[in-house]
Amino acid sequence: MYKDIRAAVMGSINMDIILNMKKVPDVGENVLGTDYGYACGGKGANQATGLARLGAQTKMIGKVADDANGRKLIENLNKNGIDSSCVKDDGSQTGMAAIIVDGEGRNRIIVYEGANAEIDPKEAADCIDENIDVLLVQFETTEDVVVECVNRAIAQNITTVIDCGPAKNFNLERMQGATIISPNENETEALSGIFPADEKSILEASKIIMQRSKAKYVVLKLGSRGCSVWDGENLKIIPPYKSKVVDTTAAGDSFTAALALEYKKSGDIYTACDMGNKAGSIAVSRMGAESSMATVEDLANFHENN
Ligand code: RIB
Secondary structure: OOOOOEEEEEOOOEEEEEEEEOOOOOOOOOOOEEEEEEEEEOHHHHHHHHHHHOOOEEEEEEEEEOOHHHHHHHHHHHHOOOEEEEEEEEEOOOEEEEEEEOOOOOEEEEEEOHHHHHOOHHHHHOOOOOOOOEEEEOOOOOHHHHHHHHHHHHHOOOEEEEEOOOOOOOOHHHOOOOOEEEOEHHHHHHHHOOOOOOHHHHHHHHHHHHHHHOOOEEEEEOHHHOEEEEOOOOEEEEOOOOOOOOOOOOHHHHHHHHHHHHHHHHOOHHHHHHHHHHHHHHHHOOOOOHHHOOOHHHHHOOOOOO
16 A cells, blocks of 8 residues: 555654553552553554554664563564664663553553663664655654654655654754644643644644644644644644544554555645544554554455444
């Protein structure tokens, strides 16, 4: 589907421990879980897997430690056909995420950054060269490494897609002129001070984020409301697809991978958002993070209520 596209992701690589339960505990409360498991994750690695499953030639830039989880995560990247030559394994401890999922598929995530916070900005940016068509980054590594990589990509006219997770008031002024910047609802509030509750607040928040980042497009991920596009002149809401929600973890990662590839292929932001909505809707219908990323076949055979 996107096999001619050469994509790179600079971002986090985590081992996820996922616990399922009917209801998450209140402070001081104990609850029984229904099951648990370990899975390969991290916003960066999930997006890299999403790109590879959609057929793109994919390179991962990041860091793990030379420990059991780190070795497993690199092996998993290789198994997915992802070039891991820019993943260093000299971190202090591999990143870890504890994810609790309630009976309605809603998650809460605690991330221990470990090696993800130790990526050297110059070393990472040196992996971005003329062999890359599109770069994806998120905010689960340090601000310095994100800024260095995005600016290096912009300087080489590489299409640059910034996923703003997890929520933080990132200094967007340090990287001006990316192609697409894409926060979810909470991330939008962290970056603009406005929760995108309705069309008016979606527009106000998008304007602030565009003003701060000078990105070409601001794409807000609005969960069950789909997504919005602000191009500096027009605001458009791209409606969602209905889906049976099992676990929302990594739905944004699946969305971002499909958005980036379809935009690179067609140059049409609205078609790209629609593709992102499809990939996100597939991800929420499945348990897990990386395991729920949409494949070429999923998108080709896509139908609502999956
Ligand atoms: O976006 C989902 C991801 O967030 C999980 O895989 C977890 O590792 C955290 O980084």
